[in-house]
Amino acid sequence: MYSNLGYIRVSNRNLLIVCLSIQLAFLGTVGFDLLNLNIPVLRQLIGFIYLTFIPGFLILETLRLNKLSLIEVILYSTGLSLCFLMFLGVLINFLFPLVGISSPLSDIPLIVTISFVVILLFIFNMSTKSNSYYEFEYKNTSFLFILFLLLIPFLAIFGTLLVNFYQNNLLLMISILIIIGVVIFLVFKDSISKNVYPLSIYVISIFLLYHYSLISMDLCGWDINTEYYFSRLTVQNSFWDPDLSNNVNSMISIGVLMPVYSILLNLDLIWIFKIICPLLFSLVPLCLYSIYIKQTNEKVALLSAYFFVTLFVFYTEMLSLVRQQIAEFFLILLISLMVNGNLSNSKRSFLCIIFSFSLVVSHYGLSYIYMFSLIFSGILLFISNNLWIKKLKNMSHFINIFASPKKVFITQSYILLFVVFALAYYIYTSNSSAFLSLTRMINHTFNSIFTDFLDPGSPSGFSHITSSSISPLYNVAKYLHIFSQFLIIVGVITSLKETKFINITTEYKLFSIIYLLILVVSIVFPFIEISFSTSRIYHISLIFLSPFCVIGGITIIKLTSNILNISWTEKRFKNSLKILSIFFSILLLFNTKFIFVIANERPTSIPLGQEKIDLYGDEDDIISFYSQYHPETEINGAKWLSRYREHSFNIYADRAQVYNKLTSYIMPKEYGLVELTNDTTINENAYVFLGYSNVHFGLMFNKKYSEKSWYGINEISQILDTSFLVYSNSGSGIYYKPKV
Known part of the structure; x- marks a missing residue:
């Protein structure tokens, strides 16, 4: 060296x-x-x-x-x-x-x-x-600045320790302002070496992930509890059984990869999920930066990756979806191969096949979305290369936009290989549970397409747009997101005609348009929400669409300058990036709930709002907060029930408990957990489990798509009055209900 x-x-x-x-x-x-x-x-x-x-x-x-x-x-x-x-x-x-x-x-x-x-x-x-x-x-790189950047993840570690043991969020709040300051500083200062941009994105990503994942000594979220159960099953048995009928179990990322890390690192699975997985997932924004920089310039790439991580899904929902974290990393690597012109076709094809197969065995939902986007992109590329269509006068300009590049990533052979492998794998593992999920989604789509279309009362992203917000601040947050989506649309349209600072490949443009359409469909059509939440689809779409938000912002500022008769110069271009850096930072303050915590307005952030949720949150806030965050007393109750229960008895609990801690420590819902609603009757020997929000606030998490997210514990008083309390602590209670 x-x-x-x-x-x-x-x-x-x-x-x-x-x-x-x-x-x-x-x-x-x-x-x-x-x-x-x-x-x-x-x-x-x-x-x-x-x-x-x-x-x-x-x-x-x-x-x-x-x-x-x-x-x-x-x-x-x-x-x-x-x-x-x-x-x-x-x-x-x-x-x-x-x-x-x-x-x-x-x-x-x-x-x-x-x-x-x-x-x-x-x-x-x-x-x-x-x-x-x-x-x-490494030339012109400030090693003092690099050292400063490397300290940022430790702010998350020490900040979460303060929250966990002293309910003090001050260090985390200050740290969020610091990472905002870092991005604004990098955009405003041309003298700082651009070599530090990738490291900046990486450490900011780690901070945002750790400031959430390291809260509590246990797991937070929903799906992660099922993932933990099946990974723990592999560790306990020293064997992965792919025949167990469950979508999550069929994923090798959960059934094999997580247990391998746990066994070889001699580290409990909980900490694999809370420490190791965020470290791996933080590579996604870094990879996005490397993708964006090949098609734009350094500062546009920096802001694009920054915009991607500002969305709350990145550091909240995704942390409870370990299999999707791994799958997204493979998807990002596939996109990197798509835009990388330095690889020979044979080596790129080999890597493409390996990463594609890994995507399939990591997450079925993301694989299905990618599969459909591949099929549609293949169809569009076929149409664009068809001679008789090119002769149509009105279509010539549009077709030229999607003319096949010299090095084609999307080939008919690749599409066929991916579709066959994905469907075969999902059919022949876990009793076809992942494949049956696809058929149910398609069936529900056709059944709902005419009945729920544009119905504001249906559970979709469209209902969130048309409904009135719960407070002025939430209205501001909603319109900030709507405006950023408007910028994305403007950016996509702008990119169809190349400018001097963007050079987006044909296939990337094609995928971007497809994922923009997927996002629009998920907002307009309610049935999509049932299989894949709109927020997660938005997050996935931003993998492709984030640069277009920056491009759209630059375009709007340029148009405004033209209207005001202000000449567009290099200085104006740089100023537009500065404005966007401030806009994205404001988005981050809203998405982390920083603003809401400061204003004492529905502070539902798990890392920032613990000391205020009981004081300033309403029933919806409290039930939402404690459906994802589980105090130690609640976890102790679930562990006690796991150890001492009679295995032939079903366990009744509200929806949050069924899908969270009871799944983690006992079993998934389909193996003996029953959702307890306000119209449930129990005519068998069974247990009733009450969690923290049930015991302390008398709130029960309601069944899916109910008008209200909760119902009062008094509505199941008939069940509790005829049951025997067999375990109790300050945060949970367990009742035995004898057979009638």
């Missing part, structure tokens, strides 16, 4: 030796644990680096991929490592029992097998590859 004129050149052989050193260091930490010489955090730190980067980097070296930037090396290495762990884990799971190893997914089989393959890859690369270099730029 040597440095020259602002560049660092590193020999690939030196990097291979580093890989071997990390391999040996990981084995050393395992040896320390076997000798009971436990060094806190050491195995987890070295193990994470080893599992997340080393196998993938060795595969990259095997593929002879040298024309990659530092960001691409990190991202592709991580992606290939995750693929390696998932598919090797599946092979171990099914092949080892054939040779008498009854617990294939346990520490010794995993460590021996993974280490063996990694060492083989190391030997192969050392013996066959000539010496080459990776070159990384």
Whole structure:
């Protein structure tokens, strides 16, 4: 390794030796644990680096991929490592029992097998590859500023500790202002090296994810509890059973990948979900920056990635969807391949197939959306290349926009391969539960398309737009989001005619238009909300659409300048970026609920609003807050019931408890949990579980799509009065209901 004129050149052989050193260091930490010489955090730190980067980097070296930037090396290495762990884990799971190893997914089989393959890859690369270099730029980079950026994630760690133990959100509030200041500073100051932009996006992403995920010693959210249950089942059995009928269980990202991390890092699954998964997911905005910069300039790419992370879904809903976090990372890698012109067709095709298969086995919902977008994009590309359509006068300009590029990512063979693999996998795992979900969604779509279209009373994004807001501040937040969506539409239209600061590829434009249409459909048609929430579809769409919000903002400011007879100069362009940086920062203040906490107005933020929710929240706020955040007393009640219950008895609880803590520690709903509503009758031996919001506030979470989100506990008094209290603490209660 040597440095020259602002560049660092590193020999690939030196990097291979580093890989071997990390391999040996990981084995050393395992040896320390076997000798009971436990060094806190050491195995987890070295193990994470080893599992997340080393196998993938060795595969990259095997593929002879040298024309990659530092960001691409990190991202592709991580992606290939995750693929390696998932598919090797599946092979171990099914092949080892054939040779008498009854617990294939346990520490010794995993460590021996993974280490063996990694060492083989190391030997192969050392013996066959000539010496080459990776070159990384660092010129004009302020190392003090880099050090400052690296401290930002620790603000989230210390800030959440203060919230968890002292209910003090001051450090988190100050930290949010700091990350806003960082972005505005970078946009306003041209003298700061653009080499720090990727790191800035990465640390801001980690902060936003950690400021939410590290709240509580347990899991927060909904779907994550089902994911935890099936991952824990694999860890307990040292085997993944793909025949269990559940959509979540069919995902290798949950059934294999998370358990592998937990077993090899010797870290409880709860902390895998709360620490490791956000670290992986924070690579998504970093990858988006690398995608955007290939099609715009550095500051537009920075603001585009910043806009993506400002949406609350990124650091709230997504943290309770581990399988979608992993799937989104693979989707982002596929987009990166789409816009990367430095790869040969054969190598790009190989990576494309690997990442596509990994997407399929990570999340069925995102795979279906990607599958339909592939099909429609393929149809449009076919039409655009059809000679007789090109002859139509009115269509010629539109068709030229989507003329096929020289290096085609979307081919008929690729579309067919993806569709066949996805459908085959979902049909033949978990009793076709993921495939049946698709058929139910399609069936419901056709049944609802005429009855619910544009019905403001239906549960859709359109109802949120047309309904009156609960307060003036929420009205402001709503219109800020509507305005940002307007900017996206303007940006997409603008991009159809290239300007000097954008050079968006044909296929990227095509996908962007398709995902814009998907977003519009999800808002207008209520039936989409039942299968995939509008907010999540918006988040997914922003993967493609975020740059267009910036482009649209620049376009609107430019049009305003023209109307005011102000000449459009380079300085005006830079000023437009400054205005957008402030606009996105205001969005972040609203999305984190910073503004609402300051104003004492419905402070439903889990990290920021804990000390104020009981004082300033109404019944809807309280029931929403405690359906995602679970005090320790409630968790203790769920654990007690899991340990001492009679297994033949069903367990009744409100919807929030059924899908959250009872799923985490006992079983998913379909295996014996029953939703307790205000019209439920119990005529059997059963348990009734009450959680924190039930006991403290007398509020029960209502069934889905009810007019009110809650009903009073007095409405089930007949059930409780005829039951026996068998367990109680300050945050939960368990009743035994004898058979009538």
